[in-house]
Amino acid sequence: MITTETKTKHIDQLRVEHQLWASAIELYTDELKIFQNWLEEIAVKNMSIEVRKQIEHFQNQFIIQKEQLDILNHETNIHEQWLAELAKENPSTIDRKTFADYKGMRDQMKTSIKFLLSLKTNLRNFYVNGCESLNQNQNLN
Numbered sequence: 001m002i003t004t005e006t007k008t009k010h011i012d013q014l015r016v017e018h019q020l021w022a023s024a025i026e027l028y029t030d031e032l033k034i035f036q037n038w039l040e041e042i043a044v045k046n047m048s049i050e051v052r053k054q055i056e057h058f059q060n061q062f063i064i065q066k067e068q069l070d071i072l073n074h075e076t077n078i079h080e081q082w083l084a085e086l087a088k089e090n091p092s093t094i095d096r097k098t099f100a101d102y103k104g105m106r107d108q109m110k111t112s113i114k115f116l117l118s119l120k121t122n123l124r125n126f127y128v129n130g131c132e133s134l135n136q137n138q139n140l141n
Contacts, residue, residue, distance in 0.1 A: 008098035011083055018080045021109055025073045028116050032062050032069075035120070038127050054126055061119055068112050075105060 009017075039055050079102065087094045 007101040007103070009101050010098055011087065011094055014083060014099060014102075015080065017106075018076050018083075021076050022073065024109070024113065025069050025076075028113070029066065029069055031116075031120065032066055035123050036062060038123065042127065058119075058123055058126070065112070065116055065119065072105075072109060072112060079105070 035058070039058055042051065043055050083099070086097075090097070
């Protein structure tokens with residue numbers, strides 16, 4: 001017999017998770033800004049078509065990831081507001097209730113973080129290689 005039992009969590013567990021996600025989203029949003037600065041630094045110093053294509057690729061990925069982070073942040077805020085409203089409406093019973101675990105949202109967060117870490121590694125490699133080629137070109141002049 002197959003059962004599909006839905007896991008539940010206490011409101012405090014969900015709120016802590018929301019706070020952790022909000023912090024992670026803020027961190028990754030800030031990192032995307034730093035990454036954009038790296039690209040601008042390379043773009044100013046390197047005019048090759050291949051480098052420009054890579055820069056455009058990364059910029060497109062930044063736009064997509066920023067949008068995903070905004071969506072996750074929005075969904076987290078909506079869920080947090082819903083929990084706060086329930087707590088306000090039911091102050092005497094809220095500590096005894098459990099709520100359905102939102103595995104889908106957690107999976108989205110994990111996927112976004114995994115992709116961002118991969119993007120970060122790829123960008124770091126591009127930045128190091130781009131800077132090395134810039135230095136070599138400058139030494140030739």
